[in-house]
């Protein structure tokens with residue numbers, strides 16, 4: 197039995213952030229990761245508000261080396277000829293005019309190694325299998341390494357940052373799929389995809405189409421992540437290999453497919469489903485749940501990594517405070533809970549409505565009335581947790597949205613009806629399929645084969 201002050205489950209961005217910051221504060225921290233870095237992970241487009249966190253962790257220069265700068269977000273809609281690009285320099289607070297697009301294998305390794313450098317006992321290839329909580333809040337954690345050996349720790353505090361593995365969510369059976377939203381995605385990495393020019397080269401492109409939307413995320417090495425986020429009923433209709441399915445789906449959106457003329461697949465294609473969920477609670481006596489281990493909504497605004505790392509940064513202060521002053525536990529946890537839910541709620545309001553025609557129109561034709569466009573830019577930058585006055589412009593955006601909704605009531609109600617039908621018919625049976633698992637006969641397919 198080994199002892200530590202804090203045990204962190206998971207070596208993703210949230211886990212490595214909270215671990216590094218707690219070690220800096222002088223606590224003995226053990227961080228357990230079931231796999232080994234570098235490893236593929238989805239979630240490659242960061243937001244400007246990630247930068248202050250990376251700076252605080254001391255890894256900004258390393259991320260600058262592996263990432264391409266993302267100055268804006270480009271939205272494309274079939275009904276409009278030209279894309280609409282939002283630039284972060286136009287946000288309410290103009291201090292952070294860019295973010296990064298990163299290959300997560302490299303990014304997560306930087307963060308995990310940094311935690312180790314800060315003094316965290318980081319361990320890979322070891323999966324947490326069980327935890328027993330004691331009356332005083334401490335816990336006994338059992339983990340198994342890849343050779344099948346069992347290891348045990350006694351920790352004063354436990355942080356669950358196990359991502360979609362939702363370790364404590366599963367243990368306590370408190371994980372709920374979202375009633376309002378459900379998506380599935382299929383994605384891969386390509387070479388030879390047409391890139392934007394100049395400062396726009398690092399921008400993410402979003403293309404809306406009949407069954408959902410596509411992302412194009414460019415990387416520094418010239419490759420590109422291309423993915424389709426679809427209604428689950430559409431992914432369920434798949435009868436071909438996942439590679440073929442991704443290419444067939446791209447072919448439904450001529451503007452997106454046009455950029456794939458010379459594209460060649462360089463990774464397995466993965467499909468993942470039903471990823472909108474939330475746990476009933478994010479803390480209890482002796483533990484805190486952060487990042488995707490607590491909730492995930494949707495990737496459309498690239499908010500997942502920021503919400504995870506921002507939560508982790510605050511969680512480090514909360515856990516530090518609780519260990520120093522146990523009587524303050526419930527006050528600190530309530531405040532933390534409020535902050536995390538505020539971020540999720542603010543993003544969710546827009547995400548749940550993004551399929552509505554009037555919301556799409558407002559995104560495609562931005563107006564800066566009441567500083568609404570600057571407010572949306574601040575939302576897209578993830579600037580929700582500082583004193584930037586974002587609430588007022590977002591409030592006016594909502595008023596105008598409801599007004600526009602009423603003006604085109606029939607069309608919007610039809611879209612809502614369709615959305616509800618999609619949610620009802622969208623029970624996905626598959627959590628994650630990748631083309632390597634599937635051993636698809638036609639692996640290595642390129643866009644040219646489909647065109």
Ligand SMILES: Cc1cc2nc3c(=O)[nH]c(=O)nc-3n(C[C@H](O)[C@H](O)[C@H](O)COP(=O)(O)OP(=O)(O)OC[C@H]3O[C@@H](n4cnc5c(N)ncnc54)[C@H](O)[C@@H]3O)c2cc1C
Pocket residue numbers: 205206207208209210211228229230231237238239240241242243322323324325357358359360361362363381468471486487488489492495497498499500501502504
């Ligand atoms: C299709 C899709 C596209 C996305 N695109 C974006 C995007 O563009 N931008 C963005 O910001 N976000 C995006 N996201 C979200 C993003 O992937 C996550 O929000 C982010 O990775 C969360 O970080 P985390 O540290 O909480 O969890 P993770 O990054 O998932 O890390 C959790 C870690 O815990 C480990 N683990 C799990 N169980 C155990 C266990 N029992 N024992 C030990 N270790 C364990 C896992 O191996 C993993 O390494 C996307 C998500 C999806 C589904």
